[in-house]
Amino acid sequence: MAARTQSMTEGKPLKLIVAFSLPLMLGNVFQQLYTVVDTMVVGQALGVGALAALGAADWLNWMVLGTIQGFTQGFSIRMSHEFGAGMYDKLRKTVANSILLAILSSIVLLALSQAAARPVLTLLQTPEAIIGDSMTYLRIMFAGIPVVMAYNILASILRALGDGKTPLYAMVMAALINVGLDLLFVLGFHWGIAGAAGATVIAQVCSGLFCLFSILKIPVLAFTKEDFRIGGRLCLHLMKLGLPMAFQNAIISVGGMIVQFVVNGFGVLFIAGFTATNKLYGILEVAATSYGYAMVTYTGQNLGAGKIDRISKGTRAALATAVVTSAVIAAAMLLFGRVILGWFISGSPEDVAATLEIAYHYLAIMSVFLPVLYVLHVTRSCLQGMGNTLLPMLSGVAEFVMRTGTAMLLPLFFGSEGIFYAEILAWFGADVILVTSYIVQMRKLKGAAGD
Numbered sequence: 001m002a003a004r005t006q007s008m009t010e011g012k013p014l015k016l017i018v019a020f021s022l023p024l025m026l027g028n029v030f031q032q033l034y035t036v037v038d039t040m041v042v043g044q045a046l047g048v049g050a051l052a053a054l055g056a057a058d059w060l061n062w063m064v065l066g067t068i069q070g071f072t073q074g075f076s077i078r079m080s081h082e083f084g085a086g087m088y089d090k091l092r093k094t095v096a097n098s099i100l101l102a103i104l105s106s107i108v109l110l111a112l113s114q115a116a117a118r119p120v121l122t123l124l125q126t127p128e129a130i131i132g133d134s135m136t137y138l139r140i141m142f143a144g145i146p147v148v149m150a151y152n153i154l155a156s157i158l159r160a161l162g163d164g165k166t167p168l169y170a171m172v173m174a175a176l177i178n179v180g181l182d183l184l185f186v187l188g189f190h191w192g193i194a195g196a197a198g199a200t201v202i203a204q205v206c207s208g209l210f211c212l213f214s215i216l217k218i219p220v221l222a223f224t225k226e227d228f229r230i231g232g233r234l235c236l237h238l239m240k241l242g243l244p245m246a247f248q249n250a251i252i253s254v255g256g257m258i259v260q261f262v263v264n265g266f267g268v269l270f271i272a273g274f275t276a277t278n279k280l281y282g283i284l285e286v287a288a289t290s291y292g293y294a295m296v297t298y299t300g301q302n303l304g305a306g307k308i309d310r311i312s313k314g315t316r317a318a319l320a321t322a323v324v325t326s327a328v329i330a331a332a333m334l335l336f337g338r339v340i341l342g343w344f345i346s347g348s349p350e351d352v353a354a355t356l357e358i359a360y361h362y363l364a365i366m367s368v369f370l371p372v373l374y375v376l377h378v379t380r381s382c383l384q385g386m387g388n389t390l391l392p393m394l395s396g397v398a399e400f401v402m403r404t405g406t407a408m409l410l411p412l413f414f415g416s417e418g419i420f421y422a423e424i425l426a427w428f429g430a431d432v433i434l435v436t437s438y439i440v441q442m443r444k445l446k447g448a449a450g451d
Helices: 012-046 048-084 088-123 128-143 145-160 165-188 190-216 230-265 268-286 286-306 308-342 349-368 370-387 390-449
Strands: none
Touching: 012 048, 012 190, 012 286, 012 308, 048 088, 048 128, 048 145, 048 190, 048 230, 048 268, 048 286, 048 308, 048 370, 088 145, 088 230, 088 349, 128 190, 128 268, 128 390, 145 165, 145 286, 165 190, 230 268, 230 390, 268 286, 268 308, 268 349, 286 308, 286 370, 308 349, 308 370, 349 370, 349 390, 370 390
16 A cells, blocks of 8 residues: 655644544554553463563663654654655655664664663562563564664654554554464463564564555655765764654663662562553553654644744644543543453452552552643654754653652652652653743744744
8 A cells, every 4th residue: 555645734733633643543552452462461371470571571672662763753853844845855865864774773772682681670670580581571572673663764754754544554454463473372372471572573574564565655755776875964963863862762761660670679469560550551642642743743844844833733732632632541541440450460369459459559540640641742742843852852851850759769658659650750840841842942933933
């Protein structure tokens, strides 16, 4: 199926943003199936210990994924500017050089992640009973880093050109493959956690190939050999966009690992309950990340076209829609969260009851404060679409400080209850910087445009 480009510089902002976001939401839902199905199959088939092993590996795995997404999203900012301005010759050069940088980055990340896996798990005092399974999962997932990078750079190219549907189709296909292989490898072949990880990597190969075939059919991306000639200044500019976003995600992950270190001290059942809710985290923010992708493209294209007023109008519409969406998701989780969490947990009745109580309590707290997270995603993405990745990076530092400070201090006074608020206070810390920065940046843009 050929990819379809779309200009977001004309038409009603709300309609464009929602229309662009909906396919991304569906795609993100199916992407979350990777995590959710892995968790359900592992938790039900292999028990609470295996579920805890996945949780112990979570933040290190997310750190690598977040770094990859940071680079690829950063590269796509320049693409959206050039597409919005109609500079297709420069666009091809930017896309080609972004692909080359993505290949190089994936090789470096592959080597670093494989070397760091066991030392990091040991440093986090991962319980001896689960560290073996955690390592198995990470070894296989990290072996698939080039595949993950391929899908993310290709999907970012498509989104920068206004195509949110092709990544959706790719993710639907991959999610279905992942579900089938999870059941086959874990329940059929009894390969345990290794089977769950292998199913995910194979599914990601399929999603990357789907996006590649679509990109090859886009007329404005009819590449020549000259496009793949490395441009020093161009690559430097792309890295200036990508590095802060990669660092932002990496430092957020480091904060998450410090939280995991504290969680590990409360025992396997607490780890399992905490993990069950964290596996739903992606579902909680699935619409937020979709609005974020939409706003990067929307803001970037309109900035490239010099339409500053449309940026502020679109942001207001996106914020209102995001807050309403978050309230609906929060209500659904409060009503049905206990049932959903029960799908992840198996074991003795006592273990299941204790784990479920921990998981639902954490889920309820996150749900109540969910609008704060949605404001974070919209404002951060607007700033990134403007080409400013340094201020969003500072918001990541604020998240790190608030998350780690809360995790280290509150449990001293409130025990395990204190750890549930680390994520919430991290969102608030980031919002203070992002909302202020957005207001200042918009004033500068309007002043420069003579408004």
